[in-house]
Every structure is written in C-alpha cells, then in structure tokens.
Amino acid sequence: MNAKLELRNLSKSFPRGKADPIHVVGDFSLHIKNLEFLAVLGPSGCGKSTLLRLIDGLLPADHGHILMDGRDITNVTGGEGRGMVFQSFDLFPWRSTLKNVEFGLEAQGVARAEREDIARHYINLVGLSGFEASYPHELSGGMQQRVGFARALAIKPEVLLMDEPFGALDVQTRDILQNELLDIWEKEQKTVLFVTHSIEEAIYLADRIAVISPRPAKVDHMIEVPFERPRHEAIKSDPKFLEMRQEIWQILKSGVQV
Amino acid sequence: MTRSHILFLNVSGIAVSLVLWEIAGRIVGPSLLAAPSVVIGTFLDLLFQGDMLRELFGSLRQMLVGFGLACIIGMPLGALMGRIRLVDALFHPWVSMVVVTSVAALAPLFILIFGTGFEFRVAIVFVASFGYIVLTAFHGARGIDPKIVDVARSFAVGPFESYRQVILPALFPYLITGARLGLIHAIRAMVMAEMFVLVGYGGLIFQSGQELSTAPLISYLVSLMAVSILANSVLGWTGRRLAPWYDSKMSR
Numbered sequence: 167m168n169a170k171l172e173l174r175n176l177s178k179s180f181p182r183g184k185a186d187p188i189h190v191v192g193d194f195s196l197h198i199k200n201l202e203f204l205a206v207l208g209p210s211g212c213g214k215s216t217l218l219r220l221i222d223g224l225l226p227a228d229h230g231h232i233l234m235d236g237r238d239i240t241n242v243t244g245g246e247g248r249g250m251v252f253q254s255f256d257l258f259p260w261r262s263t264l265k266n267v268e269f270g271l272e273a274q275g276v277a278r279a280e281r282e283d284i285a286r287h288y289i290n291l292v293g294l295s296g297f298e299a300s301y302p303h304e305l306s307g308g309m310q311q312r313v314g315f316a317r318a319l320a321i322k323p324e325v326l327l328m329d330e331p332f333g334a335l336d337v338q339t340r341d342i343l344q345n346e347l348l349d350i351w352e353k354e355q356k357t358v359l360f361v362t363h364s365i366e367e368a369i370y371l372a373d374r375i376a377v378i379s380p381r382p383a384k385v386d387h388m389i390e391v392p393f394e395r396p397r398h399e400a401i402k403s404d405p406k407f408l409e410m411r412q413e414i415w416q417i418l419k420s421g422v423q424v
Numbered sequence: 425m426t427r428s429h430i431l432f433l434n435v436s437g438i439a440v441s442l443v444l445w446e447i448a449g450r451i452v453g454p455s456l457l458a459a460p461s462v463v464i465g466t467f468l469d470l471l472f473q474g475d476m477l478r479e480l481f482g483s484l485r486q487m488l489v490g491f492g493l494a495c496i497i498g499m500p501l502g503a504l505m506g507r508i509r510l511v512d513a514l515f516h517p518w519v520s521m522v523v524v525t526s527v528a529a530l531a532p533l534f535i536l537i538f539g540t541g542f543e544f545r546v547a548i549v550f551v552a553s554f555g556y557i558v559l560t561a562f563h564g565a566r567g568i569d570p571k572i573v574d575v576a577r578s579f580a581v582g583p584f585e586s587y588r589q590v591i592l593p594a595l596f597p598y599l600i601t602g603a604r605l606g607l608i609h610a611i612r613a614m615v616m617a618e619m620f621v622l623v624g625y626g627g628l629i630f631q632s633g634q635e636l637s638t639a640p641l642i643s644y645l646v647s648l649m650a651v652s653i654l655a656n657s658v659l660g661w662t663g664r665r666l667a668p669w670y671d672s673k674m675s676r
C-alpha cells in the first residue's frame with residue numbers, strides 16, 4: 167500500500183462539563199497517495215479543523231494512528247514532513263514577511279544566510295517580491311495568505327495541510343489564489359490535504375474528494391475528479407462540472423439532515 | 425475633531441485655568457495660594473539655585489531601583505501567571521492584596537522593618553508599582569491568541585523557544601503599558617514615602633509647606649508633574665517605536 171499519509175481509525179471527543187462529550191471525529195480512516203491533491207469536503211462545524219489539528223499533532227487523538235510513509239507519527243506535534251496553512255493566516259504581527267517565512271527554518275536551526283535565501287525563493291514563488299520588509303498589518307488578506315503559503319512551503323514539507331485557506335478571502339482573491347495554488351503544487355511536487363466547505367473549490371482543485379458526514383466526522387463518499395490538468399477557469403462552466411457539483415450537493419444535503 | 429482642534433482646546437483649557445488661578449491667587453494672597461505670576465519667579469529661582477533638581481533627580485534615582493526591581497520580577501511573574509494555572513493559583517492572592525493595599529498604610533510598618541533609609545524607599549516604591557506591572561502582564565498573557573501559539577507548535581517549536589519567540593513579543597505592548605502604570609505609581613509612592621521620613625524631594629515638599637508663601641511648594645509640584653509626564657511619554661514613545669505593529673493597541 168503506497169499511501170503517503172495514512173489515517174487509521176482516528177477518533178476525538180471533547181468533554182462538555184456534565185453533558186455527554188461531543189464525538190467530533192469518529193473512526194476516521196483515509197489514504198492520501200503520494201503527490202496527490204486530496205480535498206476533504208464537509209459543512210461548517212463537521213470537524214474538519216479538528217481533523218487537521220489531529221493530523222498535525224496539535225490535538226492528541228483519543229484513538230487511532232497517523233502514518234507518514236508508514237512511519238507512526240501519531241501525537242507528534244508539528245514537523246515530521248507536515249506543513250500547515252491556517253484559515254485566518256495567523257502570521258506573527260511582529261515579524262516582517264521575510265521573518266515570518268523564516269520562522270519554521272529558525273526552529274529547525276538553519277543558518278541565517280541559507281534561511282534568508284530559502285525564504286526569498288518562496289516569497290518570490292508566491293508573488294510577493296518587494297514586500298519582504300512589510301509587516302502583516304501592511305498587507306491585504308490575499309497577500310497575508312500568500313505569506314502563510316510561503317511560510318509553510320519554506321520548511322519543504324512532504325504533505326501540505328490546508329485548513330480552508332481561502333475561507334476568509336473575497337471571491338476574486340480566492341479565484342486568483344486557487345490558480346496560483348495549482349501552479350505552485352505542480353512546480354513543487356507536493357502531497358496536499360485541502361480542507362474546504364466549498365464544493366466548487368474541491369472539484370476545481372482536487373484529484374479526489376473525501377466527502378465528510380458529520381457527528382462524528384467520517385468519510386461518507388470518495389469521489390474521483392476526472393478533469394485533466396492543468397485546469398483552467400473554463401471547466402467551472404463545463405456541464406460535467408455542474409453535474410458533479412449537483413451530485414455532491416445531494417450527498418452533503420443528506421448528511422446535513424442526519 | 426482634527427489634531428489641531430484638540431490641541432487648541434487643550435491649550436485654551438490650560439489658559440482659562442491659569443487665569444482663574446491668577447484671580448484666586450490675588451484674592452486670597454500667596455500664603456494660601458500663590459498666583460502663577462508669583463510662582464514663575466520663585467520657580468526660576470529654585471531652578472537656577474539647583475537644590476530642587478538635585479533633590480528631585482536624587483529621589484528619582486532611588487525610585488528607579490525599586491521600580492526596576494518591580495519590572496524585573498513582576499513582568500516574568502505576570503507572564504507566567506497568565507500562562508500557567510499553578511503559578512497563578514500560588515501568587516494571585518498576594519498580588520491582589522498588594523494592589524488593593526494603600527502604600528501609605530504600609531509605610532509605618534516598613535519603617536519598622538527597613539529603617540528610614542534607602543531600603544525603606546525602595547521597598548515602598550516596589551510595592552506600589554509591582555501589582556500594576558504583574559497584573560498588566562498577566563492579562564496580556566491570558567489574552568494571547570491560542571491560534572498564534574498553535575502556529576509555533578505546528579512548526580515543532582518547543583515550549584521554551586515558543587515562550588521567547590511568540591509569548592514575549594505578543595506580550596510586549598502589555599509590558600510597556602504595565603511599566604507606564606507602574607512608573608506613575610512608583611513616583612507617587614516615592615514622594616509619599618519621603619514625606620514620612622523627611623528626606624529627598626518629598627521631604628523638600630513637606631518642609632516647604634511650613635513656609636510663609638505657597639510659591640515654592642507649587643514650584644516643587646510643577647517640577648514633579650513635568651518629570652512624571654515626561655517619563656510616561658518617553659516610555660510610550662519607546663513602545664511605539666519598538667512595536668509599530670501594535671500602535672492601535674497601545675494606550676497613549
């Protein structure tokens with residue numbers, strides 16, 4: 167089995183005082199293939215962020231295992247070939263673009279000159295050359311998230327974990343960044359686990375879509391996306407695209423009613 | 425309102441008060457309230473004669489020792505209390521007690537313990553500013569966005585490094601605000617403590633109360649206010665220079 171990242175029966179509940187704990191992720195299993203772009207699609211509040219936090223080791227799992235290339239990394243916090251892009255960007259406001267992108271490299275103890283070269287390379291890749299010295303409060307939301315990408319890419323992760331990275335952006339910016347993400351993904355050769363609640367975004371970006379049913383979150387359907395790469399905006403109005411969107415919507419709707 | 429409007433109103437307010445003060449001063453006479461026109465002459469005399477500033481800076485130097493100690497101990501303690509429950513549970517009752525207690529009420533006790541010298545003044549200043557510095561750092565540390573701490577964890581940054589790289593910079597504006605609050609209370613406590621033991625600038629103020637004119641007394645108060653306001657502005661300016669990203673969060 168050549169899974170890059172394997173999730174095996176992951177479970178997580180949160181205690182709620184005297185009430186029964188909420189079971190947010192239940193018996194969640196998933197294989198992510200090497201260099202695949204996999205979207206995890208589900209409605210808001212279904213446990214997508216919790217799932218990503220489990221995978222990144224930010225939350226301890228109650229049960230189950232996380233394997234990277236067969237190596238058990240369950241409950242190891244951060245690193246280990248994982249790079250995370252956050253929904254609300256979460257840049258460090260006291261660091262310039264350059265210093266934000268260098269953050270992970272500093273943690274790894276990379277020497278200053280090398281760190282700066284790597285950071286500049288990724289700042290250039292996400293189209294932010296010229297903004298190295300700017301602070302987050304001087305950048306637009308779209309630019310901040312580009313810094314967020316560059317910061318995650320700079321540590322050369324094998325798997326990029328993305329938690330609704332475009333969820334806080336306006337529609338135009340989101341469309342632009344989707345295309346840039348596809349470009350970067352093709353250039354950089356990465357495995358991507360992309361969480362979203364947008365059906366259209368999942369179809370446009372992903373090779374496969376894991377549709378999640380809530381409470382507790384588990385994979386309800388696995389859908390292959392047939393569109394050729396490189397993809398262009400035009401496929402969004404392709405009848406096949408619209409049909410797929412309708413089909414997935416039906417699945418999500420039945421999940422939501424449960 | 426634009427800045428120039430605000431400045432105009434500030435200046436007018438001061439001018440009106442000065443005029444009222446002048447009128448009141450001429451009515452009641454200098455033994456009760458010296459008018460500004462009388463004070464200004466006395467003030468300049470005292471300024472050039474040298475005693476006033478020498479005593480003031482001498483007192484401030486001692487004050488800085490107590491205030492510095494309060495910062496060095498109070499800032500890390502407050503930050504740790506805000507991040508670690510156990511530390512909070514251990515120290516919070518003491519800090520709360522220190523904050524609510526009037527330093528003047530502690531002065532007689534401190535004189536018994538420390539005598540009337542340097543240690544006494546340092547101890548009073550320390551107690552007066554410590555609580556404000558700790559509590560501001562505490563609330564700052566409590567309020568740090570957990571998401572930003574998660575970013576550091578996501579990059580496999582350990583707890584110690586995370587404290588240095590994330591908690592401390594996020595705390596910086598609160599430390600500056602705490603230092604400003606603490607400094608104001610430290611200067612007040614300094615004068616109060618010195619009036620108890622009749623030394624330094626507080627002693628000078630106390631003794632000038634016995635004189636026939638209130639002009640020297642008012643001059644001493646004006647110098648003290650000017651120095652306090654200056655020190656407070658310097659700290660605020662330093663904070664804004666070092667942390668431009670937090671300008672909106674910094675109190676002025």
Ligand SMILES: Nc1ncnc2c1ncn2[C@@H]1O[C@H](COP(=O)(O)OP(=O)(O)O)[C@@H](O)[C@H]1O
Pocket residue numbers: 180181188190208209210211212213214215216217
């Ligand atoms: N730390 C926590 N403590 C308690 N409940 C939580 C916690 N984190 C998430 N939850 C709950 O888990 C559910 C799923 O949340 P989340 O993973 O953020 O969903 P999504 O990212 O899909 O919108 C929500 O009902 C939320 O209230």
Ligand SMILES: [Mg+2]
Pocket residue numbers: 214215216329330
């Ligand atoms: Mg979420």
